[in-house]
Amino acid sequence: METIDSKRAGDLLERYFEAETTLREEELLRDYFSNGDVSPEHAVYIQLFCAFSEEREKLNVTSPALPEMIMPVRNSTRKFHFRWMSVAAAAALAVFAFLMIPEKGDSLKLIIDGVNVRNRELALTKADLHLEQVNSLLVRFRDGSNKQIDNMNKIGDALSPFKSLEKILTQTTVSDRLE
Amino acid sequence: MTSQEFNILVGKLRPRLVHFANGFVKGGAATAEDMVQDAVIKLWRSNELQEIRNPEALTVQILRNVCLDYLKLKKNNMDALNPNFRIYTEADPSAVLESKDEMCNVNGYLAQLPEDQMLAIRLRDIMGYEMDEIAKILGTSEGNVRTLLSRARQKLREKLMSKWKQ
Numbered sequence: 001m002e003t004i005d006s007k008r009a010g011d012l013l014e015r016y017f018e019a020e021t022t023l024r025e026e027e028l029l030r031d032y033f034s035n036g037d038v039s040p041e042h043a044v045y046i047q048l049f050c051a052f053s054e055e056r057e058k059l060n061v062t063s064p065a066l067p068e069m070i071m072p073v074r075n076s077t078r079k080f081h082f083r084w085m086s087v088a089a090a091a092a093l094a095v096f097a098f099l100m101i102p103e104k105g106d107s108l109k110l111i112i113d114g115v116n117v118r119n120r121e122l123a124l125t126k127a128d129l130h131l132e133q134v135n136s137l138l139v140r141f142r143d144g145s146n147k148q149i150d151n152m153n154k155i156g157d158a159l160s161p162f163k164s165l166e167k168i169l170t171q172t173t174v175s176d177r178l179e
Numbered sequence: 180m181t182s183q184e185f186n187i188l189v190g191k192l193r194p195r196l197v198h199f200a201n202g203f204v205k206g207g208a209a210t211a212e213d214m215v216q217d218a219v220i221k222l223w224r225s226n227e228l229q230e231i232r233n234p235e236a237l238t239v240q241i242l243r244n245v246c247l248d249y250l251k252l253k254k255n256n257m258d259a260l261n262p263n264f265r266i267y268t269e270a271d272p273s274a275v276l277e278s279k280d281e282m283c284n285v286n287g288y289l290a291q292l293p294e295d296q297m298l299a300i301r302l303r304d305i306m307g308y309e310m311d312e313i314a315k316i317l318g319t320s321e322g323n324v325r326t327l328l329s330r331a332r333q334k335l336r337e338k339l340m341s342k343w344k345q
Contacts, residue, residue, distance in 0.1 A: 017336055020325075026304065047285060
C-alpha cells in the first residue's frame with residue numbers, strides 16, 4: 001500500500017480543498033489520516049477524513065459484493081431462449097393446423113395467379129367477369145344443342161316416307177296371307 | 180431489462196441506496212426508504228430503463244432520482260426541513276462514544292451545508308463517484324460540481340478550524 005509523508009499530504013490537502021484531487025489521491029489522504037502518524041499541523045482534519053472512512057465502510061458493509069449482481073444479467077440469455085422456444089412452438093402449431101385442415105378458410109379466399117386478392121370490390125368484379133364468361137359458354141352450348149335437335153328433326157322428317165312405305169308393305173303382306 | 184432482473188438488482192442495491200438517502204433525510208429510515216422506493220418507481224416508469232445494463236448504471240440512475248427529488252422537496256419546504264436538527268453534546272465522557280461523536284460532528288457540519296454542496300460531498304467523499312458521474316446525478320455540469328465541492332470543502336475546513344481553536 002502506498003503511503004504519503006506529511007509534505008505530500010500537505011500538497012494533496014491544498015488541492016483537496018480546491019476540488020482538484022483525483023479519487024486515488026483522496027484515498028491516499030484517507031489512508032494517511034487513518035494511519036495515526038499524522039503531523040500536528042494536519043491534526044485538525046483527522047476528524048473529517050476518519051468520518052468519511054467510517055461512512056464508506058458502513059456503505060460497503062450494507063452493500064453486497066458487486067460480482068454477485070452480474071448473475072441476473074447472465075440469466076437473461078437463458079430466459080431469452082425460453083421466450084423464443086414458446087414462439088417456435090406457437091409457429092409449429094400454426095403450421096400443423098394449416099396442414100391438417102387446409103380447406104378451412106379457403107372458401108373465403110380469392111386467389112388469382114397465385115395472388116391472394118384482399119380487395120372486396122375487385123374480388124366481386126373478377127368473380128362477375130368469370131361467371132359471365134361461363135354464362136356465354138353455356139349460351140353457345142345451348143345454341144349448339146338446339147341445332148342438333150333441329151337436325152334430328154330433319155332426319156326424322158326425311159325418314160317419314162320410309163314409315164309410310166313400311167305401312168304399305170305390311171298391308172300388302174297381310175292381304176297376301178288372307179288370299 | 181426484464182421486471183424480474185430489475186427487481187433482483189434493486190433488491191440488492193436497496194440497502195446501500197437507503198443508507199445513502201438516510202445520510203441526508205431527516206425523517207428516520209422510513210423516509211429514506213420511501214425516497215428510494217419513489218426513485219425506483221420513477222425509474223421503472225421512465226424510458227431510460229431500456230439503456231441500463233449494469234448495476235452501477237442502475238445505482239446512478241436511482242441516486243439521481245433520489246437527489247433531484249430531495250432538492251425539489253427542500254426548495255418547497257425550507258422551513259419544514261430545517262437542517263439544524265441535531266445538537267451534539269461535546270462533553271461526552273465515554274471514549275468509545277467520542278469517535279462516534281466526532282463523526283456525528285462532521286455529519287452535523289454536512290447537514291448545515293446548502294443541499295447541493297452537501298450532496299456533492301456525499302457523492303464524492305462517501306460514495307466515491309467521479310466528477311462526471313456526480314454531474315450526471317445532480318443534473319449539472321462538471322465544472323459546477325467542482326465549484327460546489329470546493330466551496331463545501333472550504334466551509335467544512337472553516338468549521339473544523341474554528342472548533343479546533345476553541
